[in-house]
Amino acid sequence: MTEDDAGVIGRSVGEPEVFAAIFDRHAPYLHRYLARRLGRDVADDALAETFLAAFRRRARYDRQRPDARPWLYGIATNVVAQHRRDEVREYRLLRVVRPQPHAEAHDDDVAARVVAEARGPELGAALAALADGDRDVVLLTAAEGLSYEEVAEALGIPVGTVRSRLNRARRKLRAALGTDSEEVSVHG
CATH class of the missing domain: 1.10.10.10 (Winged helix-like DNA-binding domain superfamily/Winged helix DNA-binding domain)
Incomplete structure (x- = not known):
C-alpha cells in the first residue's frame, strides 16, 4: 500500500529527500493549473516556487489531512496572486518610466500582444x-x-x-x- 501524503510529508521533515514523492504525485496537476492561470511560459517557475514554499512549510503541515492536494493548490494560488501583484506593479512602473527612443518597437510589440490577448476567447x-x-x-x-x-x-x-x-x-x-x-x- 502506498503511503499517504501526510505520512510522506511527516517523514520528509527528518529525511528531506522523501519530499520528492509529493512532487512526483502532484506536480503534473499543479503545473496544469498554473499554466491555465499564468501561461505555459511562467508555469515552470511558478511550479518551482510552489514546491519550494511547500517544502519550507512541510513541518507545519496538518498531518490529519491525508491528501496534500488542497494544501498545494492553496500555495499555488498564492503564487499566482503574488505573480499578479508583481505584474501590476511592473505595469504601473512602466507607465511612470518614460521609454527610451529605441524602445518604441518593443512598446509596439507589447501593445500588439495586449490587444491580441484582449480579443482572446x-x-x-x-x-x-x-x-x-x-x-x-x-x-x-x-x-x-x-x-x-x-x-x-x-x-x-x-x-x-x-x-x-x-x-x-x-x-x-x-x-x-x-x-x-x-x-x-x-x-x-
Whole structure:
C-alpha cells in the first residue's frame, strides 16, 4: 500500500529527500493549473516556487489531512496572486518610466500582444473580469476538480464562502457569455 501524503510529508521533515514523492504525485496537476492561470511560459517557475514554499512549510503541515492536494493548490494560488501583484506593479512602473527612443518597437510589440490577448476567447475575458477570489474558486472547482471542502481548505475560507463565490461567478459568467445555461463549465 502506498503511503499517504501526510505520512510522506511527516517523514520528509527528518529525511528531506522523501519530499520528492509529493512532487512526483502532484506536480503534473499543479503545473496544469498554473499554466491555465499564468501561461505555459511562467508555469515552470511558478511550479518551482510552489514546491519550494511547500517544502519550507512541510513541518507545519496538518498531518490529519491525508491528501496534500488542497494544501498545494492553496500555495499555488498564492503564487499566482503574488505573480499578479508583481505584474501590476511592473505595469504601473512602466507607465511612470518614460521609454527610451529605441524602445518604441518593443512598446509596439507589447501593445500588439495586449490587444491580441484582449480579443482572446470570450471565456478567458469573462474569467478575467471576475474578482480574484471568485476566479480562484471557479478554476479550482471546475478546472481542477476540487470539492468545495478542498477549495475551502486550499484558500483558507469557509465552505459557505466557496459556495457563494461559485454561485456569484457562475451568474457573472452566464451573463458575460450570453447563456441561459444553469451550468457554466470551464475546461483547459
